Amino acid sequence: MLVAVGAFCLFGAVARPLPQRLAFYGLGFGVFLGSYLLVFYGCSLAVSVLGIQQQGLAGGNFMLKLVYGFSQERMGQYSEQANQLIRQRMEQGMTRKEAQLAVLSQELRASLGSLVVLMEDKEQIFWLGNALTHPLVHLRESSPVLHTLALRGESFCSFSAFVLGMLGFFYSRRPGAAKHESLLPALLVFASFSAYLFIEVQARYSYGVQTALYILSAGGLEAVSLLWTQRGSGNQSLPAHIPRL
Secondary structure, three states, X not given: OHHHHHHHHXXXXXXXXXXXXXXXXXXXXXXXXXXXXXXXXXXXXXXXXXXXXXXXXXXXXXXXXXXHHOOOOOOOOOOHHHHHHHHHHHHOOOOHHHHHHHHHHHHHOOOHHHHHHHHHHHHHHHHHOOOOOOOOOOHHHHOHHHHHHHHHHXXXXXXXXXXXXXXXXXXXXXXXXXXXXXXXXXXHHHHHHHHOOOOOOOHHHHHHHHHHHHHHHHHHHHHHHHHHHHHHOOOOOOOOOOOOO
């Protein structure tokens, strides 16, 4: 979120008139950053003081997220095998950080082709995976048909949102209609897309960025609707503001 908002403010600040926009977006980002840090560290302190977790909201072990993220065996998800390898090295005298770095280094020795396939699998899990698998596990035996329908319905919604979101982004950048404000949801999606190439990925992690994806999807629906209306009217010449698909 910070990277996306920072990029959004940077693109807005370098436009003309430069001094005014630089001051406006610079101040805006400063207020956003201050509010973000205040809320985050305030909640983190509360979690720590209440004894819920000593580290507060911080995970306290970011290196492990990288180890999971490059796990070939689990396609970038939580890996018990990686945990076992780390424990084995710690039993040999390594510190936890050294053991994690050793396992991560081992995963990174894979061929370039294997790493590319891993990234593809991770993005598919993140954007098109079934986050309802665990919450609906009780339906697997009691009502397998309903369980299957729920997962297929979620897959359809995820796939539709992703496709319409990509279409909506290009539609929002069409010549003569592109606005700076439309960049923010796209930057949020792109930042998440990039971050989860490297760290542990789970289908449920996409919930946080789906709001931005749905905003982009609205533009995709508008583009499809206008295209459908234009074709239904019998006029084969598309207006200039509608992209040719």
